[in-house]
Amino acid sequence: MGIINTSRTKSPWIIHVNCTACNGCDIEVVAALTPLFDVERFGIVNVGNPKHADVMVVTGSVNPKTARVLKNIYDQMPEPKLVLAIGACGGTGGIFAECYNVLGGVDKVIPVDAYVPGCPPRPEAIIDGAVAALGLFEAKAKAMKEKNAVKAAETAKV
Amino acid sequence: MIDNIIISIIAIVGAPIIGGLLFGIDRRITARLQNRFGPPILQPFYDVFKLFGKESIAVNQTQMLYVLAHLFFAIAALLMLVLKQDLLMLMFILAFSQIALIMGAMSVRSPYSKIGAQREIMQMLAYEPVLILMAFGVYKITGSFMIQGVLDYPTPLLYSLPLIFFAFVFILTIKLRKSPFDFSTSHHGHQELIKGITTEFSGTQLALLELTDWYDLIILLGLLTLFFAQPLWVGILIALACYLLEMVIDNISARVTWPLMVKATWVIGAGTALVNIIWLYVRA
Numbered sequence: 001m002g003i004i005n006t007s008r009t010k011s012p013w014i015i016h017v018n019c020t021a022c023n024g025c026d027i028e029v030v031a032a033l034t035p036l037f038d039v040e041r042f043g044i045v046n047v048g049n050p051k052h053a054d055v056m057v058v059t060g061s062v063n064p065k066t067a068r069v070l071k072n073i074y075d076q077m078p079e080p081k082l083v084l085a086i087g088a089c090g091g092t093g094g095i096f097a098e099c100y101n102v103l104g105g106v107d108k109v110i111p112v113d114a115y116v117p118g119c120p121p122r123p124e125a126i127i128d129g130a131v132a133a134l135g136l137f138e139a140k141a142k143a144m145k146e147k148n149a150v151k152a153a154e155t156a157k158v
Numbered sequence: 159m160i161d162n163i164i165i166s167i168i169a170i171v172g173a174p175i176i177g178g179l180l181f182g183i184d185r186r187i188t189a190r191l192q193n194r195f196g197p198p199i200l201q202p203f204y205d206v207f208k209l210f211g212k213e214s215i216a217v218n219q220t221q222m223l224y225v226l227a228h229l230f231f232a233i234a235a236l237l238m239l240v241l242k243q244d245l246l247m248l249m250f251i252l253a254f255s256q257i258a259l260i261m262g263a264m265s266v267r268s269p270y271s272k273i274g275a276q277r278e279i280m281q282m283l284a285y286e287p288v289l290i291l292m293a294f295g296v297y298k299i300t301g302s303f304m305i306q307g308v309l310d311y312p313t314p315l316l317y318s319l320p321l322i323f324f325a326f327v328f329i330l331t332i333k334l335r336k337s338p339f340d341f342s343t344s345h346h347g348h349q350e351l352i353k354g355i356t357t358e359f360s361g362t363q364l365a366l367l368e369l370t371d372w373y374d375l376i377i378l379l380g381l382l383t384l385f386f387a388q389p390l391w392v393g394i395l396i397a398l399a400c401y402l403l404e405m406v407i408d409n410i411s412a413r414v415t416w417p418l419m420v421k422a423t424w425v426i427g428a429g430t431a432l433v434n435i436i437w438l439y440v441r442a
Binding site for chain 1: 189192193196197198203204207210211213214215349352356357358359361
C-alpha cells in the first residue's frame, strides 16, 4: 500500500445526503460527529461540498424527485468515492418500499458500497460501516486508474 | 551564495513540514478544547496526500494557473523572509499570492465561490493597511526596509513598536482565517457558503491550497518572530505562544459580520498601529 492509499483510509471526508429520510437516521449520523463519538479521531470530517468529499452517506429511500438530485451530487464527487446507505430505508426502501412514489433503496439510482441496517442504526453501527467501507478504497483507486488508462488510449486513437 | 541556496532549499522543504505539524497540533488542541479526542497529529499530511490522489475535475483551464501562482508567490515571500530581504516587497508578494487565489475563485461560475472571494477581498481591505504600517514602523526604527536591518538592530523591536505588535496579532486571526473572522472559507462545520473561496477547487488544486496555507503560517509566524529577534529563540517561542492564543480565540468566539470586521480592524488594528507611529515621531 502506497502513502496515498494509506492516506485515503485515514482521511475520508463525508458528505451527508438526506434523501426523503424521516430524520431519525440523520440525527444518528450527526450524533457520530459529536464529542461523545467524535469521528474526527479517524480523520472523518463532515464537508458540505461534494467536490471535496470521499464518502457519501445517504439516508432515506429514493423517490423520483430526489433520484435526480442524488445522481447529480454523486456525479460531482471526484473518484475514488464510496457510498454508504444508512438505515432500512436507505438499504431497501424500508416500510416505504411498496409506496407508489418510492423507487426503493439508494442502490436503485447509484452503486452502493456498504449498507448499515437499523431503524435507525446506532452511531456505533454507522462508524463501523464507514470504517468497513474504507477497505474498498484501494480497489476503487485501481479501477479509477484502469478507467483513466482506457480513456487516455481512446483519446490517443482519436 | 551557496549558503543562500542551501537556506532556500531548507526553507522550501522544511516550512511545509513544520506548518503541517502545527496545523495538526492546532486540530488536536481544538478537539481537546471541545472535549473530543481529536485526529492524529499527522492528519493534515494524510488529507493532503489523499487529495493528491483524487481525480482531477478542474472547472476551467486557468484555475490551476491561479492555484500555482498562489503557491509560488507564497514560496517567494518565504524565501524573501529567510534570505532577509525587503520587508515591504514581502508584503506586496504576499498580497499577490492572495490576489491569485481570489482570481481563481472568481474565475468559476459558482456563486458560493464568488461570495467567498468577495469576502476575501474585504479581509484584504481590512488587514493590508496594518501590514503596510508595520513595514513603515520597522523602517522608522531601523532606517531600512531590509529584514537584515531588523536582525542587526541592537534591541528588540517590541520596545519601540508594542502597539504595532498588538495590531499584527489582531490581523493574524484574519490571515489564518480563524473565528471570529473565518467567513471567506468557513470551517467544515459551518456550511452556509458550502466552503466559500475553495468551493470549486478539488483534488490536487485543493491539496496545493492546503500546502500554501502551511507556507503562509510559517511566513506569518516568521514575521511575528521579527519583533523579538534578539535572541531568535525567544522570538520563535513568542510566535508559537501567539499561535496558541489564536487557537483559543478561534474556539471561544462566534463569527462576526464583515462590516464589523473591517471597522474593528481599521479602528483597533490600523488605529493602534497609527498611534504607535505618531508616538515614534513625538518621541524623536
